[in-house]
Ligand SMILES: O=c1[nH]cnc2c1ncn2[C@@H]1O[C@H](CO)[C@@H](O)[C@H]1O
């Protein structure tokens with residue numbers, strides 16, 4: 007598949023962090039404006055490389071340390087609005103037609119913004135970005151609670167309060183080790199009581215038990231990463247595979263895995279592209295979606311993830327269409343909107359490539 011076709015192919019991303027995808031030049035400008043002096047360099051190109059290298063650490067904890075620099079410059083209404091608008095523009099330029107972009111509102115209060123002000127600013131930025139791209143992209147926000155803090159119930163309440171205004175659901179993120187999802191049960195119970203969507207980062211730094219807790223104890227509808235579900239799968243020498251009860255449950259209930267290959271290589275959740283579990287899971291029938299996780303921190307785009315997968319597994323447009331349709335089917339959007347995207351944008355977009 008040619009690069010121009012990969013770029014042109016319609017894409018959907020369910021797992022992209024707002025604070026992991028800033029333009030390096032924007033970080034530098036915002037740092038100057040707000041007086042943040044902690045950046046490792048003021049050269050945009052070098053800064054982009056720095057993020058990728060620093061995050062390429064083999065550990066999720068060290069990967070996450072890099073976010074101190076992006077969050078530091080996202081503390082005002084104007085900066086949040088700008089970053090969100092540019093996020094929508096950059097995704098659209100990469101051929102993304104639908105995006106769920108997540109961030110943790112609690113990390114943007116250092117200069118006195120209320121949680122509602124943070125959410126309103128980011129939403130305004132997304133609407134502005136959609137407008138600038140002529141409506142080529144639809145963006146929804148997911149509000150993230152941080153696993154190591156105790157504000158998840160508050161963020162879940164915020165999600166419910168903003169659900170009619172651009173917020174599609176909730177997530178928890180941050181260091182997985184020592185912060186199991188069930189610690190945030192009151193947040194998930196609140197969301198379920200209010201019929202609100204949520205996904206959970208699980209099975210990235212911790213194995214199948216974290217995925218079990220996320221799905222069976224907390225009620226997650228999708229799993230962020232989830233690649234360590236392979237702990238519950240035995241592959242025999244002849245290539246056949248036996249699924250444990252959890253793996254079978256996830257597959258048989260079509261619970262989407264938000265797979266982010268490049269991020270997994272950086273955090274040590276996978277060794278290399280060629281042995282990344284995405285292909286095994288796909289062949290076994292899991293609902294796979296392909297995602298960026300953090301475009302800046304992982305030095306990636308949706309097109310680059312497509313390219314890596316094409317090189318590693320020979321995937322062509324049929325597989326990318328399958329991933330894209332799977333993503334929209336698992337999107338936190340009303341069914342008619344998902345159907346419209348699939349029938350009017352994604353299917354015709356791939357047909358035009360053939
Ligand atoms: O892959 C990941 N696993 C867990 N947490 C993450 C990942 N990527 C980003 N964040 C965390 O989510 C916060 C809100 O967007 C980020 O600040 C970062 O700490």
Ligand SMILES: [Zn+2]
Nearest residue numbers: 179207230299
């Ligand atoms: Zn993530």
